[in-house]
Amino acid sequence: MVFEITRSYHFSASHVIAGHPKCGNMHGHNYNLEVTLTHHALDDRGMVMDFGELDKHMEALLDIVDHRFLISKNDLLLYNEISGRMGVRGMICLEMETSTAECIAKWFFDSLSEDLGSMVQEVKIWETARSSATYKHS
Numbered sequence: 001m002v003f004e005i006t007r008s009y010h011f012s013a014s015h016v017i018a019g020h021p022k023c024g025n026m027h028g029h030n031y032n033l034e035v036t037l038t039h040h041a042l043d044d045r046g047m048v049m050d051f052g053e054l055d056k057h058m059e060a061l062l063d064i065v066d067h068r069f070l071i072s073k074n075d076l077l078l079y080n081e082i083s084g085r086m087g088v089r090g091m092i093c094l095e096m097e098t099s100t101a102e103c104i105a106k107w108f109f110d111s112l113s114e115d116l117g118s119m120v121q122e123v124k125i126w127e128t129a130r131s132s133a134t135y136k137h138s
Contacts, residue, residue, distance in 0.1 A: 002038050004121065005048045009033040009058055011066040015099035018075060026069070029127045031104075035112065036122040036136075049119065061111050068092045070099045101125050101133035109135045 014028035035058065039048045069091045071078060075098070096103040109123040122136035 002040055003042055003048045004036060004038045005051070005054075006034055006036045007051055007054050007058070009035065009062060011062050013065050013068050013070050015070040016075070016078065017098060017100060018078065032126040033108065034122075034124040035108070035120070036124075037116065037119045038121040039119055049116075057112060057115050061108060064092060065094075065104075070094060070104070072096045072098045072103065074098060101127050101131070102135065105133050105135040 010030065010032055012028060012030050014026055016026050017023035035054065037048050037054065042048060067090070071091055071093045073093060073095055075093075094107055096107045105123045105125045108125070109120060112123070113120045118137075120137075122134060124132055124134040126132040
């Protein structure tokens with residue numbers, strides 16, 4: 001038996017997918033995000049984790065990306081070009097291959113797992129109401 005909880009979050013950010021015919025232009029999304037935690041037993045309060053505790057972990061990550069221009073480690077040329085023109089205010093360079101929804105989901109998963117370990121089961125992120133990407137334990 002496994003217990004599971006899921007909590008939803010929201011943030012806004014812009015990005016560029018280099019080489020993509022449409023998404024290669026700077027654009028933004030109002031992302032919705034779901035985090036799912038699992039555990040084989042409940043704590044002494046009868047919970048996998050208190051939602052407020054999960055919120056504290058997520059707020060730290062959301063503060064990094066909310067209302068930012070997301071740049072991946074592979075987009076340093078873009079970062080240098082833009083920062084030379086506009087300064088670095090509002091940009092954040094993240095450890096991910098590119099800033100697709102798939103890679104952003106993995107970044108949240110990996111970052112949250114640093115604190116919560118194997119309890120983190122899945123991160124699902126929506127760019128639009130019709131388009132989502134998921135990163136989870138296999």
